Amino acid sequence: MDEFEIIRRFFDRETTDESIIAGIGDDGAVTRPMAGRDLVTVIDSMVAGVHFPLSMHPADVGYRAVAVNLSDIAAMAAIPKWMTLALTLDQADPAWIEDFAKGLFAAADEHGVSLIGGDTTHGSEKVVTIQITGIVEVGAALMRSGASAGESIFVTGSVGDAAAGLSILQSGAPSNADTDYLVRRFTRPTARVSVGRKIGALAGAAIDLSDGLFTDTEKLLSASSLSGIIETDLVPLSAELQRTMARDDALRFALGGGDDYELCFTSAASEDEINESIAECGVAVTRIGSVGEGRGLSCTMNGERYAYRDDGYRHFR
């Protein structure tokens, strides 16, 4: 099975999206943007053994590769539209590729995203690169730099689950309903695209949580040239996480773990107002702190300063 056969068999699907003039099969894909829209472009790679365990199910690899990019689109308050795939494979294993494609299209279909092009190459390890282009009303992209002093800091869903899930996946610990949930939070992250759209008008700044709540909040504040406080007592921890480990460990995963792909954003609105506006999104937001003048991010616990050391993952560190 050569590269052209792989594309034909697993990746070339019909589309009904009228914005796609020409998809897979030419030198490039042709798409027609709507008038009055800006484009949002994201790209993210996952390397086998680095970003996901070699044993991870190929359908999960495909799903996750798309979801982490959708999450970036969500953090810009944009609508994801067109996707390209650069897939480096160590072998042309049809069963692996078929399952990978199923997971990839499962994530794409949830958000009406079409695969319009790609490149399949041979290498010594698997590298999955997804690029997505989204659209957003002109000038309405939600940036990291738009926070204001006095706003609150919010996070969607719960944090720490995915990092705990990865740790469980790697340890091979016996599974139960709670650990299965946590593992799935790593393998099948939920991109908060609909939340991103709804909060666009309410939020000052937003970032998606890939490297860890502390590190990513710090990035948002740094881009906005402001300071912030995370009240660790407010950080939302899932029941599954709390049943699986002690609160201290859960909080460490929540602040430093990464891979949550929840949205962190700032807003002058209240938690209730925001939750009302996203009622149909199937997830709630929690106020976890506030934005202030100056620079730097600190944490509190029970009203006292809590010394937390940044442990966000960085390549090559």
Add this chain to the structure above:
Amino acid sequence: MDEFEIIRRFFDRETTDESIIAGIGDDGAVTRPMAGRDLVTVIDSMVAGVHFPLSMHPADVGYRAVAVNLSDIAAMAAIPKWMTLALTLDQADPAWIEDFAKGLFAAADEHGVSLIGGDTTHGSEKVVTIQITGIVEVGAALMRSGASAGESIFVTGSVGDAAAGLSILQSGAPSNADTDYLVRRFTRPTARVSVGRKIGALAGAAIDLSDGLFTDTEKLLSASSLSGIIETDLVPLSAELQRTMARDDALRFALGGGDDYELCFTSAASEDEINESIAECGVAVTRIGSVGEGRGLSCTMNGERYAYRDDGYRHFR
């Protein structure tokens, strides 16, 4: 040096392009397309040791990774605009990355392309994935499928040089001015962007030559559901290639070698008319054959049928 430092130091540059609302540094890049334009999206990966020798100079790796994508944009008659980079590195060697970035920006600057985003990851081998979005007047993208029976087949520049250059590079043969030229045709391919723009209105169909003249012409004809003949006596061979090897070997490289990144297109116009219209592009086109009814591609030599076996490179074959 961690991934953020790599991006800041080597890849985050100022841009004066007003279509870029936000480049590197947020969850996604924001760009503003012109009204009345379609988007052309291309993506292409190069794996070290597969698509280029491990010993290739990092500036050449960077240049080539961009040029091969520009070539796809050229084959669609589009103007390249915005580029993203997914870079997997086996080590964070600042000297390598600095030279790589120089080559990458050299190719980008030649065509006014801006790097708007990317992702840097750690893996066991180098994988360079470039994605470029271009713009083209609505409905004017030049497809592979638009050929008509009776049109001639044309190719820009000369073919076979790059494949010969790669072979020379890999053999470590002693160099002279001719072999240096051929090697450079592999390491620094010239994307025919300005030719693509000029022939847009004259050409029926176009493809860029990455897998070999025969294979790629076959793809164009197959997409157009037509047949074709390549008159091998007309295939343009450079003086450097002809001085370096026997004509039979040169022709084999020309038909099957790949990596030329010249444009192959069909047109009802004459060679003279086309060359007049691209006079300012610094390269000439040569008529090499014709399009007919039916299916399949054959070759002739001295007016007789010439049996050529497809040898285009395919991954996983």
